[in-house]
Structures are given as C-alpha cells and as structure tokens.
Amino acid sequence: MDKNIRLDVNHMMADMLGEQYGITKAQLAAMESAAAAAQRAVQKNRGTGWLGWTELPYNQEEIVAHIERVAARVRKEYEAFVVLGIGGSALGPIAVHQALNHLHYNELPADKRPGPRFYVEDNIDPERMAALLDVIDVAKTCFCIITKSGATAETMSQYLIISEALKAKVGDGWAKQVIAVTDKEKGNLIKLAKEEGFETFVIPDGVGGRFSELCPVGLVPAACCGIDIRAMLAGAAAMDERCKSEDMMKNPALLEAVLQYVACEQMGRNIQVMLPYADSLKTIADWFCQLWAESLGKNVRRDGTPCHAGQTPAKALGVTDQHSQLQLYNEGPFDKVITFIKVENFRATTVIPHGCEQFKDVAFLGGMTHNTLIEAERQGTEYALYVNRRMNQTIVMPEVSAYTVGQLLYFFEMATAYEGELLNIDAFNQPGVETSKRATYAILGNKDEKYDAARKEMTGRPAFKAEYIL
Numbered sequence: 333m334d335k336n337i338r339l340d341v342n343h344m345m346a347d348m349l350g351e352q353y354g355i356t357k358a359q360l361a362a363m364e365s366a367a368a369a370a371q372r373a374v375q376k377n378r379g380t381g382w383l384g385w386t387e388l389p390y391n392q393e394e395i396v397a398h399i400e401r402v403a404a405r406v407r408k409e410y411e412a413f414v415v416l417g418i419g420g421s422a423l424g425p426i427a428v429h430q431a432l433n434h435l436h437y438n439e440l441p442a443d444k445r446p447g448p449r450f451y452v453e454d455n456i457d458p459e460r461m462a463a464l465l466d467v468i469d470v471a472k473t474c475f476c477i478i479t480k481s482g483a484t485a486e487t488m489s490q491y492l493i494i495s496e497a498l499k500a501k502v503g504d505g506w507a508k509q510v511i512a513v514t515d516k517e518k519g520n521l522i523k524l525a526k527e528e529g530f531e532t533f534v535i536p537d538g539v540g541g542r543f544s545e546l547c548p549v550g551l552v553p554a555a556c557c558g559i560d561i562r563a564m565l566a567g568a569a570a571m572d573e574r575c576k577s578e579d580m581m582k583n584p585a586l587l588e589a590v591l592q593y594v595a596c597e598q599m600g601r602n603i604q605v606m607l608p609y610a611d612s613l614k615t616i617a618d619w620f621c622q623l624w625a626e627s628l629g630k631n632v633r634r635d636g637t638p639c640h641a642g643q644t645p646a647k648a649l650g651v652t653d654q655h656s657q658l659q660l661y662n663e664g665p666f667d668k669v670i671t672f673i674k675v676e677n678f679r680a681t682t683v684i685p686h687g688c689e690q691f692k693d694v695a696f697l698g699g700m701t702h703n704t705l706i707e708a709e710r711q712g713t714e715y716a717l718y719v720n721r722r723m724n725q726t727i728v729m730p731e732v733s734a735y736t737v738g739q740l741l742y743f744f745e746m747a748t749a750y751e752g753e754l755l756n757i758d759a760f761n762q763p764g765v766e767t768s769k770r771a772t773y774a775i776l777g778n779k780d781e782k783y784d785a786a787r788k789e790m791t792g793r794p795a796f797k798a799e800y801i802l
C-alpha cells in the first residue's frame with residue numbers, strides 16, 4: 333500500500349465549482365512567483381531562527397535513543413503518566429496519543445495497554461486537578477512537565493501542586509518521578525530540574541511551542557505510551573522531501589498555502605473548518621487550530637505595515653457534526669473552506685448485522701460496515717457542499733499510523749510557514765497573547781514594575797454599567 337498522504341483539491345477549483353465560487357487556473361498562475369519565493373525563503377532559512385523545527389526529522393538520533401531508554405523505564409514502572417503543559421506544550425501530545433492509541437486507552441486493562449494511563453492537564457480549572465488526584469495514585473505516576481519558557485503560570489502552578497503532593501506521599505525519592513521538557517537555559521523549570529535532578533529533555537532552539545510536536549515535547553509522551561516515534565519522524569522526513577519543489581503543483585504544503593491564501597485574501601473564505609472523518613483524528617483538528625490561529629493571526633506585516641491577517645480555523649468531526657454544523661456549511665455565508673480528512677483503511681472493521689427486515693430504511697444497512705457507511709456519508713457531505721458551491725478539499729490518509737501522522741503534522745507545519753511568507757507576517761511570534769497575560773499578573777497583584785503599565789491601563793477602562801448586567 334502507498335503510505336503517502338494525498339491532498340485532493342478538486343472541490344476548491346473553478347473547474348468544479350464555477351468561476352464565481354472556485355479558484356481559477358489564472359488565479360493560481362498569478363501566485364506562481366510568490367509561491368516559489370515562499371518556498372525558497374523557507375528552504376534557505378531552514379534550521380535557522382524559528383525554523384529550527386524543519387530539521388527535527390533528521391537531527392535527533394541521540395535524543396530519540398535517550399527518549400526510548402527513559403520511556404522503557406516509564407512503561408515498566410508507572411501506572412499513570414501525566415503531562416503538565418498548555419498550548420503548544422499540550423495539544424500535540426494529546427493529538428498524537430488520540431490518533432495512534434486505542435480510543436479507550438485509559439480504560440484498557442494494564443496488560444492490553446502499551447504504557448501507563450495517560451493524562452494531559454492543559455487547564456487550571458480547579459475541578460480538573462482535584463479530579464486528576466482522585467483517579468491517580470501519585471506514588472505510581474510519572475509527571476512530565478513541559479514548558480518551553482519555563483515560566484508559564486498555568487504549568488508552573490500545576491508543578492507546585494504536584495511537587496508538594498509527591499513530597500508528601502513519596503518523600504525523598506520524589507524527583508525520580510518527574511521529567512522536565514524545557515529550554516536548555518531559559519526559564520525556571522531548567523533551574524529546578526538541575527537543582528532537583530529531574531530527568532530532563534531539551535526543547536531545541538528554533539522550535540516554538542506550536543511547532544514542537546516532533547521534538548521531545550511530543551516524542552517523550554508518545555514514546556512513554558508505546559508510540560513508534562522513529563516512524564513519526566520518518567513520516568515527517570517523507571513529507572519534507574515532498575516539500576522540496578518551488579512548483580506548487582509538486583509540493584502539497586505549498587499548494588495548500590496558496591489555495592488558502594487565495595480563498596481567504598481574495599475570495600473572503602476567512603474560515604477553515606478542519607473536518608476529520610475519524611475519531612482518532614479529532615484532536616489533530618485542535619492541534620491544527622492552534623498552529624493556524626496563533627501563527628497567522630497578526631496585525632502587522634514584516635515590513636511594519638498594519639494588517640489584520642489570518643484565516644480563522646475551526647474544528648468539527650465527521651459524521652457527528654453533520655448533525656450539528658453542516659446546515660451552516662451548506663447554506664450559511666460563503667466564508668468557509670471545509671477540509672475533510674479521510675481515512676482509507678481504518679484499524680477496525682465493524683459489520684452491521686442484518687435485522688429489522690420490516691423497516692426498509694433500517695434493513696438496507698444490514699451486511700454493510702461502519703467503514704463503508706462513514707465514507708459514504710463523507711462523500712455525501714462532499715457532494716452536498718459541491719452542489720451548494722462551497723469550497724472544500726480532502727486530505728486522504730491511507731491509514732492512521734505513526735508514519736502517516738508524522739507526514740500530516742509536518743505538512744501542516746510547512747503549509748503554515750509558507751502561508752506566513754505569502755502573508756508577509758511573522759508566523760512564529762504571538763504578541764497578541766501578551767496583553768491578557770500582563771493584565772492577569774496585574775490583577776493578581778504582581779508588584780513587578782513591568783506590570784505597572786497594565787495596571788494603569790486597566791484602571792483607565794470605563795466603569796461597568798449596571799444597566800448592561802441583567
């Protein structure tokens with residue numbers, strides 16, 4: 333079986349949808365030189381600056397061997413494995429685990445699971461930590477603290493709670509149960525790791541949070557839950573190879589970036605809905621949403637001119653959301669591109685038994701499989717979108733495996749980097765999240781003078797009016 337994922341963009345094109353609703357060959361031709369320049373820029377700068385992630389499929393041999401040694405110990409010694417992290421330090425581990433492990437992994441008996449039960453604590457909802465502590469035995473749990481900056485308040489607050497719980501329950505040897513994944517020198521976590529002697533993995537320079545799934549951020553949790561991380565990296569390398577061409581018709585990530593650019597900037601399709609038809613890929617859509625949103629939502633171009641760039645990513649699940657969102661996609665505003673993810677070979681076949689012969693519209697299902705039904709429903713949805721002249725495209729995965737997931741992650745990362753080039757924005761920063769962080773610290777009474785401005789700004793806000801609070 334050919335294990336390459338494929339991008340089918342037929343339903344994006346005017347050939348299919350007509351000139352008013354689809355992208356014409358002339359529009360693509362007009363993008364040729366910008367696309368080639370975007371590819372050249374990424375290619376020329378790969379491995380440098382914030383493009384450090386481009387080299388991850390190739391430069392981690394020793395790190396992978398180290399991860400595998402630690403993971404073998406974790407799988408043997410612990411009942412549970414808990415990631416403390418948020419944003420780019422959590423969404424990748426969640427997505428890969430859901431894609432590649434059993435859909436009810438934690439409920440499987442220990443001898444049927446390739447690793448300890450797996451939890452990712454990516455929020456500070458007070459009920460969440462209490463709930464976690466209700467279901468794990470702290471003494472039999474490995475905690476993996478992931479933070480690139482080593483300073484994220486959410487993650488470090490969780491660290492304080494967990495380290496106290498560990499000290500209370502385990503005593504002297506508590507630090508053996510902690511793995512730190514962080515920057516080699518910046519931030520507090522690396523200092524703590526050195527002080528306490530935590531097993532430590534470094535997030536390499538040039539690898540930002542949302543581009544970090546293929547470094548220890550993603551590889552440590554994946555390996556600890558029995559995932560073949562070498563196959564993931566091989567998949568990423570295979571996709572990288574397919575992104576070597578300046579010709580968008582030979583480079584799937586470049587074609588994807590160009591189509592979304594034209595769809596959004598020229599044709600008003602400023603929302604992209606990621607719609608996998610597979611439960612295993614549901615949280616890949618979450619991961620994609622962060623990557624696309626945080627990278628491309630910017631208010632200034634690299635030359636300093638103001639803008640409000642960025643296509644809004646949204647997530648849905650096939651077929652579930654056919655019964656929730658599809659009405660809007662078919663008949664609502666012409667502001668969306670729908671990206672299906674289709675799986676050709678599922679890891680299970682579910683046969684629908686014969687029965688209910690008295691009801692024709694139930695009986696006809698007998699003898700089919702859920703495999704045929706889900707794909708028929710996907711095709712039906714694709715057809716309905718076509719009839720309604722809605723742009724859509726399909727990423728075809730021959731199967732969901734470590735190799736194809738590695739390709740998929742790298743495909744989206746490359747498409748994001750190219751899109752940043754086309755938009756001429758910095759796809760690797762996130763200044764827009766700073767205002768809320770500064771305000772939070774000011775609200776919490778942090779006396780550091782760097783929060784003075786936020787404190788002053790906040791007191792200058794008009795008072796809330798009672799008439800608007802019902």
Ligand code: PA5
Pocket residue numbers: 418419420421478479480481482483484487540541542543626762
């Ligand atoms: O993509 C990003 O850079 C962010 O989403 C970060 O991953 C997130 O804010 C968490 O940061 P850190 O890993 O420093 O704790």
